[in-house]
Amino acid sequence: MILEKNITGLMVYYYFVCQRKLWYFTHQINLEDQSELVQIGKQVDEHTYSREKKHLEIDQVINLDYIDSQHVLHEVKKSRAIEEASVWQLKYYLFYLKNHGVNGISGRIDYPLLRKQVDVELTNNDEEDLQTVLDKIKLINQASVVPILEEKSICKKCAYHDLCFI
Numbered sequence: 001m002i003l004e005k006n007i008t009g010l011m012v013y014y015y016f017v018c019q020r021k022l023w024y025f026t027h028q029i030n031l032e033d034q035s036e037l038v039q040i041g042k043q044v045d046e047h048t049y050s051r052e053k054k055h056l057e058i059d060q061v062i063n064l065d066y067i068d069s070q071h072v073l074h075e076v077k078k079s080r081a082i083e084e085a086s087v088w089q090l091k092y093y094l095f096y097l098k099n100h101g102v103n104g105i106s107g108r109i110d111y112p113l114l115r116k117q118v119d120v121e122l123t124n125n126d127e128e129d130l131q132t133v134l135d136k137i138k139l140i141n142q143a144s145v146v147p148i149l150e151e152k153s154i155c156k157k158c159a160y161h162d163l164c165f166i
């Protein structure tokens with residue numbers, strides 16, 4: 001099993017959101033801080049679950065929202081719009097921890113604004129899929145040309161919209 005220490009959970013998330021977005025991000029073209037949606041996300045993050053221990057950073061690779069007393073790793077999100085990406089980000093955290101000898105942890109995505117939760121487990125098939133995803137992320141990181149533009153429903157709300165569509 002090869003783990004790429006420089007592949008972060010956010011990169012895995014972006015891989016599933018949009019590979020072009022991932023390319024921008026890994027090439028230091030970072031517009032996310034200006035996005036209104038990102039600001040809303042930060043507010044959700046800052047004002048929920050304040051009793052829990054938050055933001056555990058490991059190896060500068062993964063940034064966990066918090067782990068509760070039942071050994072459940074929580075990722076807080078504001079909406080279910082890109083749930084697949086959130087699920088894979090959390091699976092990557094579980095995968096990364098498992099490969100560092102941390103077992104017996106499960107995952108849960110919390111949507112405080114929706115009052116919903118989604119449980120996430122890491123299967124053997126997921127581990128194989130993640131290894132393929134990590135290889136593909138590495139290739140995108142190394143590519144000198146941005147991936148082909150494929151318009152998506154999320155493009156209008158994306159911080160990189162003008163860069164893609166001007």
Ligand code: SF4
Nearest residue numbers: 018021155158161164
């Ligand atoms: S605007 Fe659309 S294609 Fe461009 S980076 Fe954002 S999501 Fe990807």
